[in-house]
């Protein structure tokens with residue numbers, strides 16, 4: 001009977017060791033430096049007679065887990081750049097229960113706004129961008145994208 | 150009939166004898182009192198699922214079931230018991246069906262097996278990955294509606310609670326893992342049951358067809374006592390369990406109808422050691438269907454989590470390449486169906502059945518018990534040992550979503566209220582998530598997986614010593630090997646980063 005009782009801790013230890021080696025290999029969700037993944041978003045804004053349309057194009061095919069800049073361009077109905085707007089970004093994972101990543105974009109000039117978004121997990125994401133001008137016009141755009149871990 | 154291993158003294162801890170809560174639970178409408186809030190909640194989820202935000206992380210229909218329900222269920226099963234079935238809202242319209250006395254027939258004999266439950270669990274887990282239920286409030290709402298319809302339909306057609314006992318995947322999951330729960334239905338005094346005429350705990354004080362027949366035959370052939378059936382009485386055990394013989398929580402929905410129906414107040418909800426029944430001899434029927442349910446569910450725990458880590462996408466791509474699916478002109482969805490289906494069938498059905506049969510065969514051969522035990526006995530004896538390791542896998546996966554999204558229900562609820570003009574609870578703070586440190590969650594996952602493994606080995610060791618005596622060590626070996634393989638698979642899996650993709654694109 002004695003060997004059988006010693007089997008359990010021995011197996012446990014072996015498994016534990018194997019497990020540690022394994023998990024050291026694939027550390028969960030590393031903050032790998034993302035390559036120059038840049039999402040460019042062009043927003044055309046309309047209120048009343050003016051319309052704001054937002055189109056977003058992904059410049060890189062693969063977005064990796066980590067912080068990556070998102071560029072948003074806001075233009076009005078005439079295609080003129082809109083300056084001084086507040087641009088808010090919200091990135092939601094498609095899986096329930098994941099807190100969204102919120103960011104606001106800094107204006108870098110001429111209707112171009114850049115935000116640093118922390119893509120903190122691999123999977124499908126929905127990026128929602130809302131631009132608000134000081135005189136109250138708003139426009140928004142959404143973009144579905146994939147982040148690989 | 151009463152097992153000697155269960156102490157019969159009234160000194161046992163009995164929830165139903167607790168001052169306030171006991172009275173509440175035994176109260177005729179006690180179950181209804183917890184079902185109604187759950188029903189309202191289910192209705193709310195369906196409503197939000199169909200009308201609210203299509204984003205899963207902002208809709209109650211997806212957050213409540215996939216994040217909170219699944220986490221809370223594990224906690225409840227481990228620390229208390231099958232509380233979800235107790236409060237199950239799906240049985241409400243069903244009870245109506247029963248009260249209307251529409252049901253006469255018994256569930257078809259061929260279907261009276263856990264094979265149906267295995268199929269429905271398989272279907273739910275497959276649909277979850279394949280249709281990305283976790284990403285779709287509307288689809289999740291449809292699943293909830295489907296539960297109500299199915300539960301009602303089964304009750305309308307069949308006498309016993311066939312849906313709970315054979316079909317419901319949630320119930321089947323809860324039955325399996327409530328075998329670790331520290332509470333179990335049993336009787337206070339076995340001798341009372343021996344002289345009990347009505348056996349109301351199982352027959353009910355009304356019943357379309359009594360399970361244990363009690364009409365005694367009189368001198369002239371006419372019955373002395375006849376059981377009268379009216380739809381007004383207290384129903385007996387819907388899943389046909391007989392309180393004085395119960396040794397296991399399998400199939401017990403914790404509805405407490407037995408306690409309400411027993412005219413002798415003999416039924417209690419007694420305390421026991423966590424996982425006590427797993428190593429108790431003959432607590433479970435020696436049936437293949439029951440054994441495979443438990444074993445397959447442990448493997449499905451791995452497969453279900455595997456569907457959410459990057460290697461699954463590589464594997465699906467490789468399956469597609471190997472089978473030349475792209476060349477066949479299939480769509481991405483078509484390829485995913487086949488590739489994911491293969492992974493599920495192999496990992497969730499073929500592997501558990503094949504590997505456990507192999508382990509049982511090896512144990513039998515090594516211990517030279519081939520004459521004494523057939524393969525079925527060799528396998529089913531060890532089936533309970535798969536409960537802890539399986540629970541560990543599910544706790545690791547569901548725990549991940551639960552911990553990372555712990556408070557996400559708060560802003561989602563606030564958002565829902567705001568959408569309906571209720572400003573009382575303020576603006577939602579969307580940054581409210583849960584535990585953000587993934588190393589903490591990773592450590593939790595490793596601990597529960599290893600703890601489950603340890604408990605499985607310990608259980609298997611007790612079973613082996615009992616079944617194979619001095620050959621116990623030898624008989625344990627094949628099972629220990631299988632558990633160790635499962636452990637390694639689990640540790641590898643849960644050390645992978647999560648990557649929750651919806652549509653999969655193939656090269």
Ligand code: SF4
Pocket residue numbers: 336341342343345346347348349350351392393410411412413414415416
């Ligand atoms: S539990 Fe109650 S109803 Fe059931 S057999 Fe015992 S005494 Fe009778």
Ligand code: SF4
Pocket residue numbers: 334350385386387388389390391392400401402403404405406407408
């Ligand atoms: S009636 Fe049956 S299912 Fe309900 S609590 Fe009693 S034994 Fe469990």
Ligand SMILES: [Cu+2]
Pocket residue numbers: 454457546550
């Ligand atoms: Cu998951």
